[in-house]
Amino acid sequence: MASSRGEGIYMDLINRLVRNLAGWGRRRLIYAALSVVALVFFATIPLWLDVDESYFGYYFFIVCIYVICAQAWNLLAGYTGQISLAGNAFFGLGAFTMALLWWYDVTKTMYYFDPLLMFLAGVAPVILAIIIGIPLLSRLRGDYFSFGTLGVALMIEALFLNGGSFTRGAEGIYLESSRFVSLTNYYWLALGLAAAATLAVYLLVNGRIGLALKAIREDEVSAASHGINVLKYKLIAFMISAFMAGVAGSVFGYYKFHVEPDGFFNLNWLFYPILMVVLGGTGTIFGPWIGAFFVGALFAYGDIYFGGYHPVFSGVLIILVMLFMPAGIVGLGEKLSFGRVRSFLVRRTE
Amino acid sequence: MSSGSVLLQVLINGVLFGSLYGLAAIGLSIIFGTMRIIFLAQGTMIVFFAYVCYWLAVKAGIDPYISLVIVTPIAFVVGMGLFYALFRRAAALEDRNVSLLLAVGLLWLVENLMLQFWTANARFVSDAVADFNIRTHGINISGGKLIALVIAILAALIVTLWLKRTRVGTAVRAASEDMESTTLMGINSLWVSAVAFAVGLGLAGVAGVSMASVYAFDPGYGFTFSIKALVALSLGGIGNVFGALAGGLILGLLENLAAYYIGAGWIQVVAYAIFILVLIFLPQGLFGRRGVVKKV
Amino acid sequence: MASQLLEVKDLSVAYGDVRALWDVSLEVKEGEIVALVGSNGAGKTTLLKTISGLIHPLKGQIVFAQEDLGKQNPKHRVDRGIVMVPEGRRLFQTLTVRENLRMGAYLPKARASFDASLERVYDLFPILKERANGKAGLLSGGEQQMLAIGRAVMAGPRLVMIDEASLGLSPILTRNIFDLIVALNEQGTTVLLVEQNVNMALKVCHRAYVMKTGRIVMSGTGQELATNDEVRKAYIGSRGSTAARGKGGRAQ
Numbered sequence: 001m002a003s004s005r006g007e008g009i010y011m012d013l014i015n016r017l018v019r020n021l022a023g024w025g026r027r028r029l030i031y032a033a034l035s036v037v038a039l040v041f042f043a044t045i046p047l048w049l050d051v052d053e054s055y056f057g058y059y060f061f062i063v064c065i066y067v068i069c070a071q072a073w074n075l076l077a078g079y080t081g082q083i084s085l086a087g088n089a090f091f092g093l094g095a096f097t098m099a100l101l102w103w104y105d106v107t108k109t110m111y112y113f114d115p116l117l118m119f120l121a122g123v124a125p126v127i128l129a130i131i132i133g134i135p136l137l138s139r140l141r142g143d144y145f146s147f148g149t150l151g152v153a154l155m156i157e158a159l160f161l162n163g164g165s166f167t168r169g170a171e172g173i174y175l176e177s178s179r180f181v182s183l184t185n186y187y188w189l190a191l192g193l194a195a196a197a198t199l200a201v202y203l204l205v206n207g208r209i210g211l212a213l214k215a216i217r218e219d220e221v222s223a224a225s226h227g228i229n230v231l232k233y234k235l236i237a238f239m240i241s242a243f244m245a246g247v248a249g250s251v252f253g254y255y256k257f258h259v260e261p262d263g264f265f266n267l268n269w270l271f272y273p274i275l276m277v278v279l280g281g282t283g284t285i286f287g288p289w290i291g292a293f294f295v296g297a298l299f300a301y302g303d304i305y306f307g308g309y310h311p312v313f314s315g316v317l318i319i320l321v322m323l324f325m326p327a328g329i330v331g332l333g334e335k336l337s338f339g340r341v342r343s344f345l346v347r348r349t350e
Numbered sequence: 351m352s353s354g355s356v357l358l359q360v361l362i363n364g365v366l367f368g369s370l371y372g373l374a375a376i377g378l379s380i381i382f383g384t385m386r387i388i389f390l391a392q393g394t395m396i397v398f399f400a401y402v403c404y405w406l407a408v409k410a411g412i413d414p415y416i417s418l419v420i421v422t423p424i425a426f427v428v429g430m431g432l433f434y435a436l437f438r439r440a441a442a443l444e445d446r447n448v449s450l451l452l453a454v455g456l457l458w459l460v461e462n463l464m465l466q467f468w469t470a471n472a473r474f475v476s477d478a479v480a481d482f483n484i485r486t487h488g489i490n491i492s493g494g495k496l497i498a499l500v501i502a503i504l505a506a507l508i509v510t511l512w513l514k515r516t517r518v519g520t521a522v523r524a525a526s527e528d529m530e531s532t533t534l535m536g537i538n539s540l541w542v543s544a545v546a547f548a549v550g551l552g553l554a555g556v557a558g559v560s561m562a563s564v565y566a567f568d569p570g571y572g573f574t575f576s577i578k579a580l581v582a583l584s585l586g587g588i589g590n591v592f593g594a595l596a597g598g599l600i601l602g603l604l605e606n607l608a609a610y611y612i613g614a615g616w617i618q619v620v621a622y623a624i625f626i627l628v629l630i631f632l633p634q635g636l637f638g639r640r641g642v643v644k645k646v
Numbered sequence: 647m648a649s650q651l652l653e654v655k656d657l658s659v660a661y662g663d664v665r666a667l668w669d670v671s672l673e674v675k676e677g678e679i680v681a682l683v684g685s686n687g688a689g690k691t692t693l694l695k696t697i698s699g700l701i702h703p704l705k706g707q708i709v710f711a712q713e714d715l716g717k718q719n720p721k722h723r724v725d726r727g728i729v730m731v732p733e734g735r736r737l738f739q740t741l742t743v744r745e746n747l748r749m750g751a752y753l754p755k756a757r758a759s760f761d762a763s764l765e766r767v768y769d770l771f772p773i774l775k776e777r778a779n780g781k782a783g784l785l786s787g788g789e790q791q792m793l794a795i796g797r798a799v800m801a802g803p804r805l806v807m808i809d810e811a812s813l814g815l816s817p818i819l820t821r822n823i824f825d826l827i828v829a830l831n832e833q834g835t836t837v838l839l840v841e842q843n844v845n846m847a848l849k850v851c852h853r854a855y856v857m858k859t860g861r862i863v864m865s866g867t868g869q870e871l872a873t874n875d876e877v878r879k880a881y882i883g884s885r886g887s888t889a890a891r892g893k894g895g896r897a898q
Contacts, residue, residue, distance in 0.1 A: 517752070520745055524745075531737075534729070535801070536721040536723075536724030536752060536801065538721055
């Protein structure tokens with residue numbers, strides 16, 4: 001009896017999955033398939049490439065960390081229309097939460113790559129998001145909101161610098177670097193989290209919450225008059241964004257084994273994710289990935305060949321993007337023949 | 351020295367330093383009026399012009415107060431050039447996000463260029479004229495800093511007169527209030543925005559020269575300075591030149607008080623806390639025009 | 647026979663994907679007062695904005711004094727003599743009355759005749775002379791409307807387009823303003839009047855067009871339309887006084 005019921009549930013799930021997939025247009029299926037292929041491809045790279053030796057491992061790891069931050073910003077800016085400038089605060093807060101919990105031996109668990117720690121590292125920024133989100137989101141719009149978040153981010157950094165013996169001021173917290181085994185673990189963890197973040201954003205955006213967010217982005221007043229609790233949805237997006245950034249921070253903290261204000265509250269963690277999303281295409285799912293690969297290359301490899309000049313290129317890059325393709329690479333793809341070819345195909349097959 | 355005079359010294363030093371914030375805030379205010387964005391690169395440009403002043407002094411032996419006359423027009427022209435090169439299309443399309451990101455890109459670009467070419471070492475220009483002190487009632491006022499304050503007040507005065515009395519200035523005021531209506535009068539909105547932007551950068555030039563001769567500076571300081579200018583502007587309120595200046599002076603004063611009573615490391619915390627509080631509870635600032643800035 | 651000053655031919659305008667005007671055609675002869683009436687959202691303001699150059703049309707032509715305006719910017723059009731008084735006045739509230747008027751005469755040609763234009767405006771609207779140094783934001787509704795029109799007059803226009811002159815004004819003030827508009831017209835300025843107050847508009851105009859959802863649905867003299875049953879039912883209602891005399895006539 002039990003087994004047939006188990007089978008029944010199984011078949012049910014499969015049926016539902018198939019029906020869902022059948023409901024998707026060709027385009028979505030192609031994108032989904034490509035995503036899975038890409039995921040598998042990148043996941044299996046460490047099996048044949050020595051990730052510790054090759055620079056690619058580090059590059060891809062950094063890309064994935066940035067993708068998480070980028071998707072976090074993308075969720076807010078691209079889909080909700082709120083430009084948050086506090087990303088680096090959430091990132092650093094996550095890293096410090098992890099480091100402090102470990103340092104002060106609070107949870108008495110394994111600490112290194114500890115899921116509990118990483119989860120809590122995401123929760124702390126969420127708490128911050130709630131504390132500042134409610135006053136900022138309810139009272140401030142547009143630019144005022146953005147600068148409010150910037151002010152908070154800067155204040156948080158200043159607070160940690162002044163944390164005295166608790167947060168160890170500018171020097172930061174040193175963790176047991178002896179725990180490091182191989183970059184492969186980081187590689188897979190980062191890839192998994194980046195994929196999860198992307199999936200999370202995708203599900204959110206295409207669900208009921210996403211609908212509300214889009215309505216809010218288009219016309220707040222109108223959305224409110226349709227009964228949408230604008231504050232609630234903005235806050236939810238803000239909290240999720242904070243969570244993702246915090247987890248990313250903790251993973252990077254695990255990599256560096258040394259969490260300090262300058263490296264983790266650094267404006268790079270704000271600027272580069274924004275650049276990546278903008279370059280790839282704000283408000284798209286794959287935009288952050290494209291942007292991350294591109295800017296990550298500039299960052300990681302540029303550091304080798306151009307020394308200290310590579311931030312200059314990033315500055316030039318964002319200017320060029322804003323001047324010539326403000327819709328990002330994905331936006332460009334929509335405009336060029338790729339978009340026309342695709343819509344041509346779609347029209348043929350539907 | 352009595353504690354009263356120590357307090358007075360702290361207050362005076364704060365106000366003197368705040369004059370720089372004030373100058374920067376005036377520039378931000380004018381640029382905001384027509385472009386409707388906060389030009390985040392203002393602080394970086396101020397540091398840039400401080401370097402220009404520095405190199406003019408070191409390489410050509412030009413006294414900072416003389417280079418004021420050279421740097422300011424250059425800054426104005428640079429402003430015009432930057433506007434037409436970078437912001438023209440975004441301004442025409444009224445795409446504020448693009449303008450904001452362009453400003454950030456410019457900030458990044460200029461700051462890192464300065465880092466590469468001129469290193470992160472702090473610079474400072476010493477000036478013979480400013481090398482005096484006024485001592486009275488147990489307090490010491492540094493000559494250079496006092497001159498900086500005077501320059502700031504003069505600049506505010508000149509800008510106010512320009513806005514109120516000249517045709518172009520009135521056009522900028524009109525455009526800051528209602529750009530579309532201004533266009534209906536046949537006034538080229540792009541040109542008005544360019545002029546406002548150039549004036550904003552001209553003020554950055556003045557601030558840069560002021561800063562160079564009084565306080566040490568380095569490339570990384572630019573961004574912090576932009577934010578402080580923004581805090582000063584929030585305090586002072588948009589739409590009022592002397593209000594922006596006052597906001598800067600008040601910020602300088604409060605920062606110095608915080609440094610004295612709590613500790614130097616807490617200056618930033620206090621500054622940003624003020625910022626957030628003002629944004630939430632007093633968005634139009636202390637002296638701003640009410641109801642002018644719509645929370646778009 | 648009065649010459650044609652403004653001709654709009656098959657004008658189509660869209661905001662992104664949303665069409666606002668469909669093949670709109672109308673003409674305004676020199677010296678006329680032409681009214682453009684219709685309810686909210688009919689596209690009247692869009693039409694004025696397109697003529698002013700704030701919006702580019704999808705299709706169609708705008709010809710002013712035998713010149714095809716094409717894609718010319720607002721500055722060019724103001725220079726040629728087309729000035730718009732926007733809906734809601736859109737005065738520069740923090741500027742003084744005099745500064746507002748000065749802004750109206752910004753272009754070189756207008757600047758040259760600044761003094762004469764100022765005289766003319768003060769003649770038409772004496773109250774503005776009294777309040778010359780006061781902030782525009784402190785004026786009453788009626789005074790603000792006068793200033794808005796005055797500001798347009800400062801440019802020395804051949805055609806003044808007024809969008810919703812009666813907005814927010816009491817009936818007495820409305821009549822006052824319309825009297826002044828007629829006075830302005832009698833001085834030789836052609837007027838294109840966009841109005842929701844169909845009653846008054848039809849009384850003062852020579853000819854009128856009726857717009858509905860982006861199209862011109864009716865046209866004729868003020869008198870014709872005022873006595874037209876459809877128009878009366880749709881826009882004027884049973885209470886409206888439609889006694890139109892002669893060329894549009896003015897109810898005393």
